[in-house]
Amino acid sequence: MPQLKVNGRRVDYAGDPDMPLLWFLREEQGLTGVKFGCGAALCGACTVHVDGAAVRSCVTPMASVEGASVTTIEGLSDGETLHPVQEAWLEEDVAQCGYCQAGQIMAVAAFLEKTPDPTDADIDDGLTNICRCGTYHRLRKGVHRAAALRAGRAS
Amino acid sequence: MNAPIISSRRDILRYAGAAGALIIAAPLASCARRAKLEQDAPPPALEWFEGEIGPFVVINADETIVIGSPNPEMGQGVDTSLPMLVAEELEVDFDKVRMVQMPLGLKTGDDGEITWKHVPQGSGGSTSIPENWEALRRAGALARTLLVAAAAERFGVPVAELTAANGVVTHEGTGRSASYGALAQEAAAIAPPAEAPALKPRSRFRIIGKPQKMKNARAIVTGRAVYGIDATLPGMLHAVMERCPYFDGTAISVDDSAARAVDGVVDVVKVRRPPLDGPYDVQAEGYAVVATSLWAAMKGRRALRIEWDHGPYADESSESFKRHCADLLSGAGRIARHDGDFDAAFAGAAETYEATYWEPYVSHAPLEPQNALADVRADAVTIIAPTQTPSSCNRMVAAALGRERLDVKVLPTRLGGGFGRRLSNDYAVEAALISQAVAKPVKLLWTREDDLQHDFYRPAGMHELKAAFNDAGELTGWTHRLASASKYYRREGLPEDEYWTSEFWDDDFPANMTPNYRLEYFSARSGAPRGSWRAPAHTANAFVVQSFLNEIAHRRGEDPLALRLRLLGEPREIPYKNHGGPVFNPGRLAACLKLAAEKGAYGEKTPPGRGRGIAGHFTFGGYCAQVVDVEVDGDGRLKTTRVVAAVDIGSVVNPNGVIAQLESGVNDGLSTALRLAIEIEGGRVTTSNFDTYPLMKIADAPPVIETHIIDNGDAPSGMGEMGIPPLAPALAHAIFEATGKRIRTLPIADQLRA
Numbered sequence: 081m082p083q084l085k086v087n088g089r090r091v092d093y094a095g096d097p098d099m100p101l102l103w104f105l106r107e108e109q110g111l112t113g114v115k116f117g118c119g120a121a122l123c124g125a126c127t128v129h130v131d132g133a134a135v136r137s138c139v140t141p142m143a144s145v146e147g148a149s150v151t152t153i154e155g156l157s158d159g160e161t162l163h164p165v166q167e168a169w170l171e172e173d174v175a176q177c178g179y180c181q182a183g184q185i186m187a188v189a190a191f192l193e194k195t196p197d198p199t200d201a202d203i204d205d206g207l208t209n210i211c212r213c214g215t216y217h218r219l220r221k222g223v224h225r226a227a228a229l230r231a232g233r234a235s
Numbered sequence: 236m237n238a239p240i241i242s243s244r245r246d247i248l249r250y251a252g253a254a255g256a257l258i259i260a261a262p263l264a265s266c267a268r269r270a271k272l273e274q275d276a277p278p279p280a281l282e283w284f285e286g287e288i289g290p291f292v293v294i295n296a297d298e299t300i301v302i303g304s305p306n307p308e309m310g311q312g313v314d315t316s317l318p319m320l321v322a323e324e325l326e327v328d329f330d331k332v333r334m335v336q337m338p339l340g341l342k343t344g345d346d347g348e349i350t351w352k353h354v355p356q357g358s359g360g361s362t363s364i365p366e367n368w369e370a371l372r373r374a375g376a377l378a379r380t381l382l383v384a385a386a387a388e389r390f391g392v393p394v395a396e397l398t399a400a401n402g403v404v405t406h407e408g409t410g411r412s413a414s415y416g417a418l419a420q421e422a423a424a425i426a427p428p429a430e431a432p433a434l435k436p437r438s439r440f441r442i443i444g445k446p447q448k449m450k451n452a453r454a455i456v457t458g459r460a461v462y463g464i465d466a467t468l469p470g471m472l473h474a475v476m477e478r479c480p481y482f483d484g485t486a487i488s489v490d491d492s493a494a495r496a497v498d499g500v501v502d503v504v505k506v507r508r509p510p511l512d513g514p515y516d517v518q519a520e521g522y523a524v525v526a527t528s529l530w531a532a533m534k535g536r537r538a539l540r541i542e543w544d545h546g547p548y549a550d551e552s553s554e555s556f557k558r559h560c561a562d563l564l565s566g567a568g569r570i571a572r573h574d575g576d577f578d579a580a581f582a583g584a585a586e587t588y589e590a591t592y593w594e595p596y597v598s599h600a601p602l603e604p605q606n607a608l609a610d611v612r613a614d615a616v617t618i619i620a621p622t623q624t625p626s627s628c629n630r631m632v633a634a635a636l637g638r639e640r641l642d643v644k645v646l647p648t649r650l651g652g653g654f655g656r657r658l659s660n661d662y663a664v665e666a667a668l669i670s671q672a673v674a675k676p677v678k679l680l681w682t683r684e685d686d687l688q689h690d691f692y693r694p695a696g697m698h699e700l701k702a703a704f705n706d707a708g709e710l711t712g713w714t715h716r717l718a719s720a721s722k723y724y725r726r727e728g729l730p731e732d733e734y735w736t737s738e739f740w741d742d743d744f745p746a747n748m749t750p751n752y753r754l755e756y757f758s759a760r761s762g763a764p765r766g767s768w769r770a771p772a773h774t775a776n777a778f779v780v781q782s783f784l785n786e787i788a789h790r791r792g793e794d795p796l797a798l799r800l801r802l803l804g805e806p807r808e809i810p811y812k813n814h815g816g817p818v819f820n821p822g823r824l825a826a827c828l829k830l831a832a833e834k835g836a837y838g839e840k841t842p843p844g845r846g847r848g849i850a851g852h853f854t855f856g857g858y859c860a861q862v863v864d865v866e867v868d869g870d871g872r873l874k875t876t877r878v879v880a881a882v883d884i885g886s887v888v889n890p891n892g893v894i895a896q897l898e899s900g901v902n903d904g905l906s907t908a909l910r911l912a913i914e915i916e917g918g919r920v921t922t923s924n925f926d927t928y929p930l931m932k933i934a935d936a937p938p939v940i941e942t943h944i945i946d947n948g949d950a951p952s953g954m955g956e957m958g959i960p961p962l963a964p965a966l967a968h969a970i971f972e973a974t975g976k977r978i979r980t981l982p983i984a985d986q987l988r989a
């Protein structure tokens with residue numbers, strides 16, 4: 081039976097290979113932190129990590145993640161120790177309705193792996209998730225704060 | 236000792252709320268797997284909160300305090316600000332407080348009518364704080380009084396000798412004390428006093444007025460907050476629905492055989508269309524595919540073969556509607572208000588000005604698509620849904636099912652955005668009708684395309700403004716002629732003659748500031764459903780009125796701020812009978828304009844390619860002015876570099892929340908002004924997803940937003956909407972300063988491209 085890893089655990093999947101990863105995570109794994117916003121790779125609410133890269137799970141068919149390692153917002157923290165991006169989100173009080181934020185956090189976490197000390201221009205180019213509540217002002221501060229926290233933890 | 240009884244009672248409430256069903260966010264089938272995945276964390280649950288010490292407060296033996304938040308949280312921060320009001324009088328450490336969304340509470344009143352059980356419970360019109368300002372402080376004071384009374388009984392001392400602070404009641408004389416946790420059960424058994432306890436003076440506030448971070452933020456950043464889309468009930472089926480895309484259209488033929496053949500599909504249910512002349516209950520005729528899994532339902536929907544007739548608006552397009560509005564404006568409309576004689580003032584003026592503006596239909600597009608979970612049974616109905624108006628949800632579902640209102644329980648979840656869309660509960664009615672048809676709990680999910688094509692849009696319209704000035708430079712006449720598709724059409728019992736009442740607020744500036752003032756409305760025909768979009772008519776009207784002022788000032792060679800200040804005049808209270816009244820104080824708006832101007836260095840010269848603009852507006856009792864800075868490059872690329880805002884909403888409950896809402900309003904106003912419009916072709920909405928409805932991303936958001944708060948100690952007004960109206964006109968003004976181009980049509984789209 082095809083397998084994949086979700087938040088470090090091995091899980092089986094024998095269903096429709098065309099089903100988007102989003103629905104597998106939400107409906108079959110109960111990982112409802114992963115959100116549905118557009119279903120067309122346009123908003124980023126469904127962002128998860130597949131083998132460390134941020135992907136939009138609403139357009140990622142199950143067939144393409146066979147053998148892959150998937151991390152969702154539920155698996156981002158290290159037990160009770162939050163990921164620096166989550167921590168920064170609390171410090172800057174970013175969320176409003178909060179619906180986009182799991183996807184934002186997953187996108188930013190992957191972005192900082194590649195761009196550990198981003199400029200505002202890097203942020204403008206590299207982050208394309210939609211926040212309908214318009215939390216962008218704090219979100220930008222959160223990204224810078226997360227970069228600093230990350231650097232601090234690394235040192 | 237006492238505590239286990241209380242918590243077990245609460246557990247019963249929590250698990251028995253939905254007709255005896257356990258509500259969790261995980262589907263039952265995968266519970267075991269889920270437990271393995273998240274070893275320690277219990278699944279996030281929805282609770283049917285019920286207060287024990289008064290309606291809003293539960294205190295556990297471990298001293299944790301749970302406060303019920305009556306109004307739905309949609310990002311506007313009420314699940315922090317409302318419990319702050321309770322906690323202030325309750326005398327507890329706010330950090331120890333946990334918030335829970337309350338279910339809708341209704342009861343039969345003395346007159347036999349259905350009424351609120353505790354307080355009104357809706358989120359809309361920026362009313363959460365003003366409506367609860369007193370009521371929730373009283374609720375906190377009541378709970379504290381009961382705890383103190385319990386301590387008095389226990390210690391055998393008079394109440395007057397006891398003090399309550401930080402969750403402990405102390406008797407100074409004997410040094411005895413008892414914690415709230417220890418007193419909770421005794422307090423719950425005491426009858427409330429006949430007389431409402433007195434409230435603290437403002438000088439003794441410890442929580443109100445101090446910035447508090449959002450209470451449920453940790454749940455959000457760990458993916459554990461429960462939205463409507465996450466709720467489940469045991470045995471629940473999934474539904475998605477194909478609706479008629481044509482306004483008021485209907486099906487000619489339906490072939491659901493392929494859909495029914497999809498593995499997992501249980502049924503295909505027709506949902507009839509809404510009444511054509513009365514209020515909408517559902518939005519459109521549709522066919523719901525009900526299945527054991529969401530994916531099966533989605534596949535089934537794709538297999539439906541439906542031929543739709545194009546309905547009575549088949550010829551409508553964005554262009555035809557605009558032409559229709561222009562045609563209407565060439566005639567005579569309904570005079571909504573006329574002071575003095577505008578025509579005479581215009582004819583006799585030293586200077587006259589005219590301009591015409593256009594604003595499109597826009598969509599709410601909350602990021603969480605519409606959804607509702609309904610469980611319709613013979614003995615009770617349960618609706619769990621992201622709704623701004625749980626009471627109207629209850630009323631509409633009861634009416635659609637032919638049930639008693641008190642038989643319909645509604646639990647609003649956290650909302651993934653509202654913006655006015657979830658004042659309408661059509662999706663909950665759909666879910667209820669589908670659940671009734673299949674006699675099972677059903678969760679209905681809309682797609683983004685469903686949402687953008689079946690919204691209640693902000694009315695589109697054409698505005699024609701004229702102003703007259705005399706030799707002395709005084710504004711002697713003003714008229715605003717508006718042709719639009721009113722959101723009040725299809726209102727029960729409201730004649731077309733009154734449709735203007737949702738599109739003009741007839742005491743809005745500059746009403747009462749010029750002797751000859753006329754509002755004229757033209758009710759345009761359109762099939763597009765309309766509704767309340769965050770700050771409803773204020774967004775449209777502030778854009779045109781404030782933009783027109785900026786044009787007039789420029790043509791008179793007068794500074795736009797100076798013109799506004801002299802029109803507003805001295806602080807004084809002018810009657811304002813629209814929502815947000817009863818008075819409008821122009822001095823408070825002037826103070827905001829001056830403060831924003833000062834902090835935003837308005838009036839300083841900007842280098843070429845840059846511009847700075849200003850605007851201000853009074854929205855639902857709150858005053859807001861904004862100074863916007865832009866940069867426009869040689870190719871017409873626009874960058875909003877800074878927004879400086881000044882707000883006056885009377886007393887501030889949570890300054891951090893006020894700032895967040897201002898930032899949200901600025902970004903919402905900007906996003907909408909930049910690129911958003913709903914397009915219509917052939918009697919249907921053609922805009923379908925975020926590619927054709929491109930909500931703003933971070934790259935276009937201003938890197939600097941400053942909020943300056945004037946806290947004048949008056950009764951508070953709400954903050955959820957007033958951040959939007961000044962943005963678009965201040966932005967258009969800044970663009971004019973940078974480029975010399977007037978934006979009279981929204982969205983800006985590519986109007987600045989060379």
Ligand code: FES
Pocket residue numbers: 115116117118119120121122123124125126127136137138139
């Ligand atoms: S839901 Fe996947 S990108 Fe929007």
Ligand code: FES
Pocket residue numbers: 175176177178179180181210211212213214215310602651652
């Ligand atoms: S916080 Fe509401 S969509 Fe981002």
